[in-house]
Amino acid sequence: MPRMKAIILNCTLKKSPEESNTQMLAGEVISNLQERGVECETVRLVDLNIAPGVSSNEGDGDEWPEVRQKILDSDILVFATPTWLGHPSSVAQRALERMDAMLSEQNEAGQMIAYGRVAGFVVTGNEDGAHHIISQLAQGVIDCGFCVPPVAWTYWNMGPGPGPTYPETDHGKEWTKTMASTCAHNLFHVAQALRQRPIPPE
Amino acid sequence: MPRMKAIILNCTLKKSPEESNTQMLAGEVISNLQERGVECETVRLVDLNIAPGVSSNEGDGDEWPEVRQKILDSDILVFATPTWLGHPSSVAQRALERMDAMLSEQNEAGQMIAYGRVAGFVVTGNEDGAHHIISQLAQGVIDCGFCVPPVAWTYWNMGPGPGPTYPETDHGKEWTKTMASTCAHNLFHVAQALRQRPIPPE
Amino acid sequence: MPRMKAIILNCTLKKSPEESNTQMLAGEVISNLQERGVECETVRLVDLNIAPGVSSNEGDGDEWPEVRQKILDSDILVFATPTWLGHPSSVAQRALERMDAMLSEQNEAGQMIAYGRVAGFVVTGNEDGAHHIISQLAQGVIDCGFCVPPVAWTYWNMGPGPGPTYPETDHGKEWTKTMASTCAHNLFHVAQALRQRPIPPE
Amino acid sequence: MPRMKAIILNCTLKKSPEESNTQMLAGEVISNLQERGVECETVRLVDLNIAPGVSSNEGDGDEWPEVRQKILDSDILVFATPTWLGHPSSVAQRALERMDAMLSEQNEAGQMIAYGRVAGFVVTGNEDGAHHIISQLAQGVIDCGFCVPPVAWTYWNMGPGPGPTYPETDHGKEWTKTMASTCAHNLFHVAQALRQRPIPPE
DSSP states (O other): OOOOEEEEEEOOSSOTTSOOHHHHHHHHHHHHHHHTTOEEEEEEGGGSOOOSSSSSOOOTTOOHHHHHHHHHTOSEEEEEEEEETTEEOHHHHHHHHHHGGGGTOBOTTSSBTTTTOEEEEEEEOSSSOHHHHHHHHHHHHHHTTOBBOTTOEEEEOOOSSSOOOGGGOOTTHHHHHHHHHHHHHHHHHHHHHHHHSOOOOO | OOOOEEEEEEOOSSOTTSOOHHHHHHHHHHHHHHHTTOEEEEEEGGGSOOOSSSSSOOOTTOOHHHHHHHHHTOSEEEEEEEEETTEEOHHHHHHHHHHGGGGTOBOTTSSBTTTTOEEEEEEEOSSSOHHHHHHHHHHHHHHTTOBBOTTOEEEEOOOSSSOOOGGGOOTTHHHHHHHHHHHHHHHHHHHHHHHHSOOOOO | OOOOEEEEEEOOSSOTTSOOHHHHHHHHHHHHHHHTTOEEEEEEGGGSOOOSSSSSOOOTTOOHHHHHHHHHTOSEEEEEEEEETTEEOHHHHHHHHHHGGGGTOBOTTSSBTTTTOEEEEEEEOSSSOHHHHHHHHHHHHHHTTOBBOTTOEEEEOOOSSSOOOGGGOOTTHHHHHHHHHHHHHHHHHHHHHHHHSOOOOO | OOOOEEEEEEOOSSOTTSOOHHHHHHHHHHHHHHHTTOEEEEEEGGGSOOOSSSSSOOOTTOOHHHHHHHHHTOSEEEEEEEEETTEEOHHHHHHHHHHGGGGTOBOTTSSBTTTTOEEEEEEEOSSSOHHHHHHHHHHHHHHTTOBBOTTOEEEEOOOSSSOOOGGGOOTTHHHHHHHHHHHHHHHHHHHHHHHHSOOOOO
8 A cells, every 4th residue: 555645734824934833833743644654745835826716726827736736645634724813824714715626626436536535733823713723624624525533633822812932832732742643643544544445436 | 871781691501609710700801890880790591591492582481581681771791601612602602592583673763672782702711712702702792783892802711732720820811801901991982882872773 | 243323413492392494404314324224313402401511421310421322322423403693503512512521531442432433414594604513513523532524514504694494495405415415425434434444542 | 074984805816807796795885885975995905915924014015004004094894705615715814814913003092003993794605604704704803903883794695505606696685785784884883983982091
């Protein structure tokens, strides 16, 4: 069986080379996936030209088609996003909008094209909002044909009000790392289960 | 002008006389309202028989009609709820369902019956979820005819993962109290503005 | 392998014997599950005494323990809820609150007790809100240890504004039934995959 | 008293000159505001370069500063957004992220800079999601210092499943137009009330 692949969509608002707290936290899931032999690739979407729209290719310099192909080449999708106003970032919502096209795209068996893949979530912020963001991303990818394993997420924030950011404190980090390990474990094993016993055509 | 009144709906899941963290945090808003001369009454909904349904009186021992009357006798409504699974409590949603009847009830001017009133929010938990809960309660009461002043909320929680409850730590409390003061200030002054210049019939 | 079981939690606000539109729509998923050999049982929660709280047994006439046992005896959980103010019903949130206890309960392998189970969603209403409700229920059960298969939902409503209820029109029903079939198909096959290849202990 | 001004942020994903259904529905609120003497200006954000970030000026060709100034020059803000995956568009979330800077910006009285302004919402889609989108936008702008009048919204969609778009059917339009009138009426009168009786400094 070929090696399992994961794509991590880092939905930070900060362009490279600025340091991304979201990337730092996603790294916890990534290292846990790598320990299980999963090949991981991160795409920092804000560095690319992801055109507004809901088709798979908006033409004219649109760099979504390459990202879309990486998603389809992967078994595992990890959405990693900061928290702004308690919501997923505009970059995360942009990615979901482009994935909306997957609602009508089909695989060779005539099923939704994303079937057979799992998705998980990483949320960081110094604002409250993680549960809600997970709900939005989970519902979005479930609509698009992904399966979401149990507890397929980790998050970090430190409410209430303004405060230190992820790299500035140790508060809550042990829990966050434990969840990252569980997230990776469950993504890996449900992805394996779907490989070995895929949903057959209706 | 008659004294201003506020009703606080405490939506804790714990019956009296168990201690309610939600009540404790609501107390911060209440004392700030009282300093401005507002008469405050708290209703702990879980102690009452609030029947399931979406009418103003479900009969048969239903204690919602008294609560509804207190809401209509007040200028200010404060929803105070704990966070469970990142959502408003079932008790808070029950109250919203009963307020759904206000969508079609009218005042003497033929307007929605809740017009002229403002609403604010208090959220506590040791789980992340406050922003989302505020969004749900705000949208609910706006639908029902209430006006929501700027920053008409305070919250407390301490992410991520399990941890101390509101009375067990000082973390973040200064911020929470500052927000409670702003919440009360804005509720009071927007309620005053609407008393002096109510929305006229269309 | 023993026959697969599903429990359907009907979260309508209407007590028996009043007709439940939510039950009617849930019936579409149920018949599709039955065609695949799944044994289905519906619990109409509003007919029971489900005490407020977040433990597995709140004592004193609490009827949640029996419901909890049925959930644990099943492979598939279907949450069926009406839409009120755009939110899951208070009865649905009450069930989630009681399931919160599953966060710390373990199976014999030391994993979260709900592991190995899948969940899906049925939403009805004459109000807009289905996507949001699915997001809330999905996040809630994923937190509690359930796996959510792709497109594991169906819904019906007819926006915008007031209008006919589910039994009163044919608008959109073909689509709703197609989704119910897909929902049942995916619940069944992902449940099978998890039976055959469960998530191992970490 | 100077004439009242409104800014409408059209958050469609479609660049000019493509027809925007969101603009069409926003037009219903605009004409109702104009009848009340309000000067209305629409900004189609997707035609501008709104940089990712959470400051008021991200430099380097960023066109947000002009939009921000128009918001501050207005009494009324109308967020108009399509529905994608049941969420506000990425363009709407981008605008909220840039408004996040207003959390710490102050007016001459030392209050949050947006105080004294009201906000309303227009949501279109052939997908379910309006109530949720209104909840997200309302909470976002309330955080940022805006006041939200009762029923300050209108929406149109036609669930469930795929179907005609706003210009292609008359279904539900009478209701949508009635709500647009109420939305404009309430925005106008609460804005007037806040002009005449602004929230004083704490």
